Amino acid sequence: MSVVATFEIGYLRILDEEGHLLETIPDFARDPKTLLTLYRYMILTRRFDAKAVALQRTGQMGTFPSSLGQEAFSVGIGHAIHKEDVFCPYYRDHGAMFLRGVKLSEVLAFWGGDERGSHYTRDKEDFPISIPIATQMLHAAGVAYAIKLRKQKRAVLTACGDGATSKSDFSQAINAAGTWHLPLVLVVNNNQWAISLPRDKQSAAKTLAQKAIAGGFRGLQVDGNDVIAVRHAVAEALDRARDGEGPSLIEAISYRLCDHTTADDASRYVNKEDLKEAWRHEPIIRLRNYLIHQDFITEQYDEEIQQACDHEVEEAVEEYLNTEPQKPESMFDYLYAKLPKTLTEQRNEVMGV
């Protein structure tokens, strides 16, 4: 028997846990301002998460999925994408959404049960948060097809978790991306858990990145707790997509340090020792270590960043809590471009007319 196909999956890691460089630093990360932006958004995401969970616990918001421990993934991908590109997120991508211009208060509104949270005052093309798993990846493939059809020099980025790689929407997005050589980058936040199902029970594949090989294009792994590696690999993949070099699948290895959502209790299935070990690899400390080694940040400046983030979160919470609810009849007002006359009667009933 002869060999007709072989493949390799690379793994990229630039910063270790102590914040030491393992590879040559990419050009973008030589600029302290860029690194401080990444750092600031990671802090903002973590502070926002903590506040959102607190709002839920005190009955002021609905179910919320925290991204504790996965801030490097979210912020890394959000910083890599260009303004004119399109982002199709999953529900744990708040850091990336903030970088795209989505307001913190809009994210709170969404999880607080208000559709206006996906109207996005500042971002007109990105898809809203998709709750059904992996479905957004096919929307992203469709967006990428439209961009390619119109010969635009733009790319599309879409994200999902490790569980999503089992769904046919994921496989079909991979298949579509390869078949039409789409300007699409698919990123997987492999945080090791799909609610209670661990990664090794999700698939026997050694990596999730290799699922790209079945679609006929490149797949790679990055250390998802290393924001420099995530930002670098995703930006490079997006550049390739814009240049007509086709799609990429990037699997970022991280760990879900939180419950699946506020409705979950991960202590039922996560081993305490594993969790303790996972905290050793979390993404914020290693970047802070690097910033300190490089003299890019002082203790005092760090404190100022934390306070500024808290302040931004507080302002968003205030805006969220002070937003008037929608009128009940608004449930009819965006169903169709023009409400069919058959629904006028029901709308009037809601209005008490």
Add this chain to the structure above:
Amino acid sequence: MSEITIAEALNQALNHEMAIDENVVVMGEDVGVNGGVFRITKGLQERYGAERVMDTPLSETMISGMSIGMAAQGLKPVAEFQFMGFIYPGFDQIISHASRLRNRTRGRLTCPVVYRAPYGSGIHAPEHHSESTEALFAHIPGLRVVIPSSPARAYGLLLASIRDPDPVVFLEPKRLYRMMKQDVPDNGEALPLDQCFVLREGKDVTLVTWGAMIHETRQAAETLEAEGIEAEVIDVATIKPLDIETILKSVQKTGRCVVIHEAARTCGVGAEIVAQISEKGLMDLLAPMQRVTGYDTIMPYNKLEKHYMPSVGRILLAVKTVMEYV
């Protein structure tokens, strides 16, 4: 002027819209080089290229999912599912996203997709090829469901569906694809998407139907005419939103109503029509309404399909029942 079939009228409508609107794209399995298994998209890829007439990999999930992203970018995809019985892998994307995108984003993103599928029985096809599950879609807020039953309505309703800014499930009665011919000028004139069509006026009984059952219903109406009973025949055509006013107006006149559809009876669209007449037109009725439908069974394989489909005889029997009340 030459007369054309429903299949040709659909092709004519697609060609018309692709010519005047570069955002219209056709996608589906075998729709390109092959022109579709029923040849509805014949010649389109030659004329408009493989980028606008896309042969997709064999995945209904991909077709319905990608169409949403394409539509959000301002394209107007006309997506073909090869048979209605194969829609279900794509159903999740239609009900979870296509129908909701406008509402979810408060109008920021919209989804002007037409999901076309041949539906219904009567062509002796294998299992899964003969289904009539329009009620599944009619139940979903945010969708429109349209079923043409003549070449002129196929042309005008497909044009309207493509131009509509919201998702439309467009079901084509495949038994009628080549059954009748009609003059259909290629004038780009669309038909309304919220109106029933009164195909035949009559004062004694209202026969409400759609799709391929138009054929049996009209035959029944002709037989009744010979017996001195004047039946009004209504083609619902736009299943959702349902133009109940036209139906009520007819029932007000006739006082008798029979609803005929191919789909299974329980929770079929006929149940909705009968319910709305009960709510809004009960006092106009001279007799209990009747439904003539497919049975609540699995659609039988083709050797038994004629026993499943409503026949002229079953329609006449139902009319006889409603006429017995005086």
